[in-house]
């Protein structure tokens with residue numbers, strides 16, 4: 001039996017960088033969590049411990065900080081592309097870079113100060129970039145060895161009516177009562193794949209987020225699965241630069257509390273918000289001409 005090295009990658013995970021841009025007394029901040037993962041000629045380091053091909057993960061972390069100073073931080077997709085292309089273009093032993101970024105939002109505290117901020121809730125904006133470098137010829141999904149996926153996570157939403165769930169399979173373990181009026185709540189994780197790498201990412205993000213919220217609010221839901229599909233479809237119908245969207249939506253169950261022991265009616269007014277277990281509904285919605293790009297998601 002022969003033993004060989006399988007797929008591998010390495011890099012600095014979760015570099016936290018906060019960039020302050022000073023515009024007189026008015027400051028702007030970008031707060032990111034950057035994870036770099038590189039692959040290439042890595043046989044020797046694994047098989048013999050020869051580090052000659054290795055760009056240390058420490059240098060990768062330093063690059064994130066240096067680029068934040070030199071180039072500033074604009075849209076996270078662009079910052080990720082800049083980093084990914086740099087690692088592949090400048091290090092001959094690296095042929096592929098994956099850069100994943102989370103962005104934590106801050107909004108201004110109203111008032112006179114231009115330097116006071118409050119974190120904008122739990123929601124996180126995300127980007128995932130793959131690059132074979134600016135001279136790349138790989139199969140990232142755009143034909144030139146690069147792909148860009150944008151997204152968000154922990155977008156928490158709730159409909160206090162307009163949601164039903166009935167007509168499901170009944171087996172000997174089924175106790176769930178059918179309902180024609182329930183609370184529907186979830187924390188949306190969404191990732192959408194762009195057809196190209198030069199979209200207007202700020203505009204596209206705002207539009208995709210608006211579509212997700214609008215479809216969640218406006219769909220009269222017979223299941224969270226139906227709502228998921230409606231949300232994905234709305235994004236793809238509105239934004240032709242996006243060819244695929246993947247959604248993961250936990251069903252944050254709200255159970256009606258039995259108030260009868262207290263002689264009280266509960267007409268869909270008082271709920272117990274359970275945090276676990278939760279139903280986990282996941283799905284992908286695609287344009288039927290979407291180019292195949294499974295590697296873009298890894």
Ligand SMILES: O=c1[nH]c(=O)c2[nH]c(=O)[nH]c2[nH]1
Pocket residue numbers: 165176222223224225251279
């Ligand atoms: O929207 C729902 N989808 C399900 O698949 C499911 N299963 C369940 O117990 N409740 C729900 N709700």
